[in-house]
Amino acid sequence: MSSQSAAAPAKLDGAVLKIAGVVVLGAIMSILDVTVVSVALPTFQEEFNATYAEVAWTMTAYTLALATVIPLTGWAADRFGTKRLYMTALLLFTIGSVLCATADSIGQLIGYRVLQGLGGGMLMPLGMTIMTRAAGPERIGRLMAVLGIPMLLGPIGGPILGGWLIDSYSWHWIFLINLPIGLAALIYAQVVLPADRPEPSESFDFIGMLMLSPGLALFLYGVSSLPEEQTITANKVWIPMLVGAALVIGFIFYSFKPVHPLLDLRLLRNRNLTVASITLAVFTVAFMGAGLLFPSYFLQIRGESTLHAGLLMAPQGIGAMVTMPIAGILADKHPVGRTVPFALLLIAGGFYTFTQVGTDTSYLLLCGSLFVMGLGMGGTMMPIMTSALRTLKNHDVARGSTLLNILQQIAGSVGSAVMSVILTSELNGSPAIPGVTNPETGAPVTEAGLAMAAQSDPALAASVPDPTLIERGLQFAADSFANTFMVGFVLTVLTIVPALFLPRKHEESHLLDDENIPPVVLH
Numbered sequence: 001m002s003s004q005s006a007a008a009p010a011k012l013d014g015a016v017l018k019i020a021g022v023v024v025l026g027a028i029m030s031i032l033d034v035t036v037v038s039v040a041l042p043t044f045q046e047e048f049n050a051t052y053a054e055v056a057w058t059m060t061a062y063t064l065a066l067a068t069v070i071p072l073t074g075w076a077a078d079r080f081g082t083k084r085l086y087m088t089a090l091l092l093f094t095i096g097s098v099l100c101a102t103a104d105s106i107g108q109l110i111g112y113r114v115l116q117g118l119g120g121g122m123l124m125p126l127g128m129t130i131m132t133r134a135a136g137p138e139r140i141g142r143l144m145a146v147l148g149i150p151m152l153l154g155p156i157g158g159p160i161l162g163g164w165l166i167d168s169y170s171w172h173w174i175f176l177i178n179l180p181i182g183l184a185a186l187i188y189a190q191v192v193l194p195a196d197r198p199e200p201s202e203s204f205d206f207i208g209m210l211m212l213s214p215g216l217a218l219f220l221y222g223v224s225s226l227p228e229e230q231t232i233t234a235n236k237v238w239i240p241m242l243v244g245a246a247l248v249i250g251f252i253f254y255s256f257k258p259v260h261p262l263l264d265l266r267l268l269r270n271r272n273l274t275v276a277s278i279t280l281a282v283f284t285v286a287f288m289g290a291g292l293l294f295p296s297y298f299l300q301i302r303g304e305s306t307l308h309a310g311l312l313m314a315p316q317g318i319g320a321m322v323t324m325p326i327a328g329i330l331a332d333k334h335p336v337g338r339t340v341p342f343a344l345l346l347i348a349g350g351f352y353t354f355t356q357v358g359t360d361t362s363y364l365l366l367c368g369s370l371f372v373m374g375l376g377m378g379g380t381m382m383p384i385m386t387s388a389l390r391t392l393k394n395h396d397v398a399r400g401s402t403l404l405n406i407l408q409q410i411a412g413s414v415g416s417a418v419m420s421v422i423l424t425s426e427l428n429g430s431p432a433i434p435g436v437t438n439p440e441t442g443a444p445v446t447e448a449g450l451a452m453a454a455q456s457d458p459a460l461a462a463s464v465p466d467p468t469l470i471e472r473g474l475q476f477a478a479d480s481f482a483n484t485f486m487v488g489f490v491l492t493v494l495t496i497v498p499a500l501f502l503p504r505k506h507e508e509s510h511l512l513d514d515e516n517i518p519p520v521v522l523h
Contacts, residue, residue, distance in 0.1 A: 018192045019134045023127035025185040026090055029178050030120040033097075034062065035158025036165075036174045037113075038292075039306050043171045048106040060224045061110045063413055065117025067216040070406050071263050073125045074399035075204060081196025082133075086126045087189050092119030094182030101175040128401035130193065132389050157317065159295050160310030167307065208251055208262035215247025220410065226417045230424060263406070264399045267392065272503055273400060276388035279340070279498040280404065281411040283380065286495055287347065289415025290488025293423060294354070294370070297481050301359060301474065303455035315367045319374020327379040328386075336383040337502035343383075344499055346376030348492045354485040359471075359478045387502055422487055426480035430473060447473030448480065 037058055044055040076085050096116030103109035165173040222241030229237050255261040268274045298309035323343075330339050350373035353365060385404060392400045430448035451473030454461035464470055 016134050019194075020131060022086075022185060022189045022192055023131050025181060025188065026086070026093075026123040027127055029090075029093060029097075029181055029185070030123045032158050032161065033116065033120065033178065034059070036162035037062070039159050039162040039295075039310075040166060040171050040174055043166055044106065044109070047171060048109070050106045054106050056228065057110045058106075058113050060221070061113045062117040062120070063224065063409070064217045064220055065114045066121035066409055067220050067406075068213045069118050069121035070125060070402060070409060071212045071216070072209065073122045073405075074264070074402040075260070075262060076122075077126060077129055079204075082126055082130050083189065083193040083196045085122065086130065086193070087186060089119045089122035089126060090182055090185050090189065092116075093123065094119075094178055094186070097175045097178035097182065101172040125401045125405040128385070128389070128404075129397050132397050132401070134194075158310075159306060159313065163306030163310055203258075203260055205258050205260060205262040208255060208258065211247045211251040211254065212262055215244045215251060216406070216410070217244070219244030219248060220413045223413050223417045226421050230421065230428075263403060264396070265403075267396055267400055267403060270392065272390070273388045273392065273403075275498060275501045275503075276384050277404060277407055279495060279502065280381070280384050280388075281407045282491065282498060283344070283384070283495045284408050284411035285415035285418070286488050286491030287351075287377070287415075288412045289417075289419040290351075290354075290485055290491075292416055293419060293481065293484060297354075297357065297478075300452040300455055301357075301478050301481060312363065312367065313370065315371040316374040316377070319371040319376075320378035321374075323375045323378030324382065327383050330379075331383045331386045335503045335505055336387040337500070337504035340380055340383055340502055341496050341499045343376045343379030344492065344496045347373050347380065348376075348489060348496075350374075350376065351485070351489045351492055355482055355489050357478055357482050357485070359474050384499075384502070419484055419488065423480060423484040426483050427477060429480075430476045433469070448477040449473070452477050 041055050041058070044050065044058060048055070073085075093116055096112055096114075096119060099112040100109055100116065103112055161177075162174050165171075165177065218240040222237045222239070222244060225234070225236045225240070226232065232238055232241075251263070252265060255263060255265045268277070295309045295313060298304045298312050299306065304312065327339065327343070350369040350371070353361075353369035357366070388404055389397060389400055427446070427448050430446035432444035432446050433450060436445040436450075447469055450460075450464070451470045454464065454470050455474070461470060
C-alpha cells in the first residue's frame with residue numbers, strides 16, 4: 001500500500017465531505033427523478049389524453065438512455081476528466097428537466113426524458129469514481145455510505161415528493177424542482193471539485209460501442225415491454241431481447257481483443273469485483289423488483305393516497321439512515337464478507353412479513369418490517385460496492401464503477417419487469433364478473449380488478465350492488481401481492497449464497513498505486 005494510503009486520516013475531513021456533497025446532489029436528482037415520475041403516470045394519462053402504455057414510455061425512454069450512455073462513461077472520464085464530464089452531465093440533466101416541464105404532448109415529454117437520461121446515466125458512475133479517488137482506500141467505506149443515502153432514500157422520498165408536488169401545484173413541478181438543485185450542483189462542482197488531470201487520449205472503441213450500447217438498449221426495451229404484453233412470445237418482447245442479447249454476448253467475446261475496450265471485462269479477473277458484482281446483481285433483481293410493489297400494495301389494496309403511501313414507506317429510509325454510517329465505518333475496519341450476510345438476513349426477515357399480507361394487515365407490523373428491511377439495506381448495497389472498488393487501481397476505478405452501474409441497471413429493469421409480470425399473472429387469475437367488460441378494451445372485468453379500482457374511486461365502490469364482490473376481489477388481489485412478494489423473498493435469501501464468498505479478510509488496496517495517475521490532492 002502506498003504511503004499516501006497509509007497516511008489517509010481515519011475520519012472524513014471537510015474537503016472530502018465537500019466533494020461528497022456535490023456527488024450526493026447529483027445522485028439525488030437522478031434517483032429521485034425515477035420514482036417521482038412513476039407516481040405521475042396517471043396524471044400524464046389525463047393531461048395528454050394518452051394510454052397507460054404510452055405514458056409508461058416516459059419511464060422506459062429514461063431507462064434506455066441510461067443504458068446507452070453508461071458504457072461510454074469510463075472512456076469519457078479518462079479522456080476528458082471527471083470534473084468537466086460530471087458538470088456536463090449535470091447540465092444535460094438540468095436542461096432536460098426544464099424541457100420536460102414545457103412539454104405539451106406525450107411525444108415531446110418522452111423525447112425530453114431521453115435527454116434527461118443521457119445526463120443522468122453518467123452522474124452515478126462518475127460520482128462513484130470521484131468519491132473513490134478523493135477518499136483513498138482507508139476511507140472509501142464511509143464515503144460510499146454517504147453516496148448510498150440517495151440510492152436508498154430515493155425510492156422512499158420520490159413518491160412523497162411527487163405526490164405533494166402534483167397535489168399541491170402541478171405535474172410540471174416534478175421536473176422544475178431539478179432546476180435550482182441542478183444550478184446549485186453546477187456552481188458547487190465548479191468550486192469544490194479538484195482540477196482534472198485527464199490521461200493521454202486512448203483510442204475509442206467504436207466497434208464495442210456499436211455492439212454494447214444498442215444491445216443494452218434493445219434488451220431492456222424488450223424486458224420493459226414484458227409487463228404490457230404479458231408474454232415473452234410477443235414480437236415486441238422476444239425480438240429486441242434476442243437481438244440485444246446477441247449484441248451483448250458478441251461484445252463479451254470481442255471485448256478481450258482491443259487494448260482499451262469500451263467496457264473492460266478483464267476487471268472481472270479481480271475476484272472481489274466478480275463476487276461483489278454477482279451479489280449486487282442478484283440482490284437488485286430481488287429487492288428492487290419487489291420493492292417497487294410496496295407502494296402499490298398501499299395504494300391498490302389499502303386505498304391510501306399517493307402521499308400517504310409514500311409516508312408509509314418512510315420507516316425503510318429511517319432504518320437505512322441508522323445503519324448506513326455504521327456500515328461505512330465497519331467496511332473500512334472489517335471485511336464486508338463478515339457483515340453483509342447478516343444484513344441480508346435482516347432484509348429477508350423483514351421481507352417475510354409481506355409474503356403474508358392481507359387486506360387488513362397491521363400497519364404497525366408492516367412499518368416495523370420496513371424498518372428492519374431498511375436496517376439491512378443500509379448494511380448491504382454500499383458495502384458491496386466498497387468491496388468491489390477497494391482493490392482496483394486508480395486507473396480502473398472509472399471502468400469498475402461503470403461495470404457495476406450497468407449490472408445494477410440491467411438487474412433493476414429485469415427485476416421490475418419480472419415482478420410486474422408475476423403480479424399481473426396472479427391478478428389475471430381472479431374470476432371474471434359475468435357480463436361486465438372494459439369499455440376501452442372489451443376485455444372481461446375481474447373481481448380483483450374491480451376491487452382495486454374501487455379503492456381509489458368511492459363512487460365506483462358505492463355503485464357496486466354486491467359489497468361481497470369487492471371483498472372477494474380485494475382478498476384475491478392481496479393474495480396476489482403476497483405470492484409475488486414470496487418470489488422476492490426467496491431471491492433475497494438466495495443472495496446470501498454469493499454474499500458468503502465476499503472477502504472475509506483484509507486485502508491490500510491498490511487505489512493509489514497506479515503510477516500513471518497521481519492521487520487527488522485536497523486542500
